[in-house]
Amino acid sequence: MKLNDEEKAMLAGEFGPLRRWAIDHQIKVGKYLKAPDFVPVMQAHVMADTESLGVAGVEWLESWVKLPEKERLVKIPTITDPRGTDFAAASKLKQQSWMVDLERRAINAFQSLGVLMTDTCINYQTIMPPVRGEHTAYGDTGVVIYSNSVCGARSNFEGGPSALSAGLTGRTPRYGFHLDRHRQATLIVHTNWTPRELNEWGALGAYVGRLAGDYWQVPAIVGIERSPTSDEMKHFGAAMASFGSVALFHIVGVTPEATTLKDVASNAEALRSYKVTEADVRGLQAKYGGTIDAVDLVVFSAPQLSLVELQQIAILLEGRQTTIPLLAVTSPQVKPDADRMGITQKIESAGASVLAGMCFYQSYAREMAESNGWKRLATNSAKLSNILGGYGYTPALLSMEKCIDVACDGGRLSK
8 A cells, every 4th residue: 555654654653552553454454455545534433332342352442541642542533333331221221230341441441542432323413424525434334324325425334443543543545435436326226115204214225235235336216205304314324234234325316426317327227227116115124023923122223313213202102101111222412402301201201211322232132132031122223123133132123103002002013
């Protein structure tokens, strides 16, 4: 890779051993992916949950804490993905003390490096959303696909070490979705149906993700009749990334790089093309929960909830009581607003729980299932439905309204 004078100095250790490690790591990544050089980035976003880091990862972070401050602090704004717990609710969730202790150690280590513990996967809704053309180094797949597609920013999926390296060096290898040629559509998806509910947007995203099938595929969707809301785009993109490893999509006439199909597919007639109907999407959704007649809990998570989503839950719960656990997971930035507006109180007075700073599947979901006797789960998140099977759950993908009904009716699923 071609290095400038500052990058050569980092590699030579002139900025300390941590930055030397960071640039060396990035060079190895860049060479593997045939990046010619580095691109400056304005923000980094690190996967920081301890279930992913493990004890060894936390110990590695702690090993750098004794460096002089100028050698260990990140160079650019660097934020974090959700933690593995909400400290105020850890005992209620029956998380073990070692999990909480490891979280606190990780937080202390990250903060010593100058990382902002934002603990969110919806930073584009809460914290300095990226602008069109801005190069970033984001870790969470849902963050990357939303930022690339809806904001028009430029990021690849950055693993934890790579995102932290970007924070320390202020750059990332120039490959993938930082390049114009990789942002062009590779397949066309025609649909004659525009979803209405968040779970439907997620299911459509899941279907498109399966059609795309890998990271380097960029779907262009034709036929969406209106501009989706931020929350609809959030569920659509998060599911597409989960089901297909997709990092960028275009909705013709909606997303910023695709005013027309020709903008992102000058050779559209040569690309593979699909038609997706409402029946196709309903069929995918029906596969989740079709074998069970009841659930043990309801979870709204993955991605974290916006203030608008929390308000919708509060309205749906008004005058009702949950009879099984209902967890509504939001960001630490949204939670104080929900508290101030009385939304949290309305939700929790109905017997539900509002959690902040965590993500259900990154919070030792298997261990929580064993401790609480949870096996079957209802959610309106297609992404969560896709992931939880790997943690031993049987998920049902329902609308928000239906999830609330189930939570207030003893967990029973009506067929």
